Amino acid sequence: MEKKRNAFETNISAIKTMIEQDGFVPGDRIPSERELAERLSISRPSVREALRTLAYLGIIETRHGGGSFLLNRDDHTYIQIIAQFLVTGDSKFEDLAGTLRLLEQAAFVQLADVSILEAHVDSDAAFRETLIATIDNDLFERIWRQVNAFYQSFDQGELYTRAEREAFLKRS
Amino acid sequence: MEKKRNAFETNISAIKTMIEQDGFVPGDRIPSERELAERLSISRPSVREALRTLAYLGIIETRHGGGSFLLNRDDHTYIQIIAQFLVTGDSKFEDLAGTLRLLEQAAFVQLADVSILEAHVDSDAAFRETLIATIDNDLFERIWRQVNAFYQSFDQGELYTRAEREAFLKRS
DNA sequence: AGGGGTAATTGGTCTGACCAATGACCGCCG
DNA sequence: CGGCGGTCATTGGTCAGACCAATTACCCCT
Numbered sequence: 423m424e425k426k427r428n429a430f431e432t433n434i435s436a437i438k439t440m441i442e443q444d445g446f447v448p449g450d451r452i453p454s455e456r457e458l459a460e461r462l463s464i465s466r467p468s469v470r471e472a473l474r475t476l477a478y479l480g481i482i483e484t485r486h487g488g489g490s491f492l493l494n495r496d497d498h499t500y501i502q503i504i505a506q507f508l509v510t511g512d513s514k515f516e517d518l519a520g521t522l523r524l525l526e527q528a529a530f531v532q533l534a535d536v537s538i539l540e541a542h543v544d545s546d547a548a549f550r551e552t553l554i555a556t557i558d559n560d561l562f563e564r565i566w567r568q569v570n571a572f573y574q575s576f577d578q579g580e581l582y583t584r585a586e587r588e589a590f591l592k593r594s
Numbered sequence: 595m596e597k598k599r600n601a602f603e604t605n606i607s608a609i610k611t612m613i614e615q616d617g618f619v620p621g622d623r624i625p626s627e628r629e630l631a632e633r634l635s636i637s638r639p640s641v642r643e644a645l646r647t648l649a650y651l652g653i654i655e656t657r658h659g660g661g662s663f664l665l666n667r668d669d670h671t672y673i674q675i676i677a678q679f680l681v682t683g684d685s686k687f688e689d690l691a692g693t694l695r696l697l698e699q700a701a702f703v704q705l706a707d708v709s710i711l712e713a714h715v716d717s718d719a720a721f722r723e724t725l726i727a728t729i730d731n732d733l734f735e736r737i738w739r740q741v742n743a744f745y746q747s748f749d750q751g752e753l754y755t756r757a758e759r760e761a762f763l764k765r766s
Numbered sequence: 767a768g769g770g771g772t773a774a775t776t777g778g779t780c781t782g783a784c785c786a787a788t789g790a791c792c793g794c795c796g
Numbered sequence: 797c798g799g800c801g802g803t804c805a806t807t808g809g810t811c812a813g814a815c816c817a818a819t820t821a822c823c824c825c826t
Contacts, residue, residue, distance in 0.1 A: 429809075430646055454776055465811045467639055470777090474602055474643040475650050486777050487819030517733040524734055528700030561689035562696055565737060601778080626807055637780045642808090658808050659787030 433472040448494040546580035605644040690745045718752035
């Protein structure tokens with residue numbers, strides 16, 4: 423038995439699970455704090471502690487007097503929030519760039535027609551964006567987008583040099 | 595003037611600022627909830643809402659009866675949070691398998707010595723696990739693990755047939 | 767049917783209380 | 797004198813209840 427997670431994280435999971443099971447979609451209003459407390463058999467302060475964390479991560483938005491609303495994934499700010507607590511030059515920064523390169527290399531291997539990339543060889547951002555779009559896999563694209571957002575919070579430069587992008591095209 | 599930040603985020607910043615100004619280092623015990631409430635002129639529930647969020651992000655750790663302690667930066671909680679929210683309930687099942695194949699193909703392209711896979715050609719799980727381990731990228735591995743766990747919650751079978759695994763080896 | 771005002775709902779914050787776990791303090795005994 | 801054990805203050809965990817503020821829903825009157 424290793425399920426000794428504290429009650430707080432259990433509450434966050436419970437709320438997340440309930441949101442999924444009830445089929446809420448971005449924009450929907452989730453149950454009120456008082457109703458959540460009753461349904462989960464915990465007190466309102468405990469519900470609030472969980473909701474405040476979810477709001478801070480950008481999962482939900484609360485409006486005074488209005489209620490709590492599910493946000494779009496694009497509005498999730500936890501990437502930036504988390505990055506805010508990390509010092510620049512964190513040892514794991516290499517993992518970010520490495521993961522991005524891996525994801526994009528995977529996309530490239532699947533790419534049948536390389537010609538659609540030629541038009542974007544001038545722009546690092548457009549080149550990589552186009553490359554990922556060819557995959558047509560929502561989950562894969564979402565993962566790439568989140569990692570990329572995190573990466574850019576540390577480094578605004580280009581991931582590949584122009585020479586590297588051209589090498590992509592020749593390798594076909 | 596766009597300082598319309600709500601009180602909650604103000605409290606988090608205030609606590610973070612106080613921690614910095616007082617020169618706390620990882621491992622130190624920060625003031626108690628009651629003392630923080632008094633020094634910041636807010637109530638204990640408000641302090642707790644902020645502290646719980648900091649704890650969820652891995653900034654601090656709380657011990658029942660002991661106090662709250664500053665954590666090291668490299669506890670990787672942020673990576674777990676990223677992974678936890680990357681894969682959510684509305685991912686299409688086909689996307690799951692497709693993403694797994696993409697991730698593993700990316701790992702395979704980087705693989706220099708294919709021979710270490712030969713010993714695991716009998717087991718789908720061991721084969722793929724070994725493949726990912728060769729990458730030596732913590733973030734990449736966690737992402738893969740999360741996607742794989744979610745995939746297995748739907749399908750307990752093998753991702754590749756034995757013939758496909760053997761094809762991997764021959765393609766080197 | 768439209769508009770306005772009131773009441774209900776909901777988040778925001780606080781007070782106070784009690785429990786549970788931890789740790790420091792102190793006195794007792796060897 | 798020193799180690800040991802128990803007591804109690806401290807601290808986090810949780811809850812109930814209250815009150816305010818903002819929003820929203822509703823109903824009534826025109």
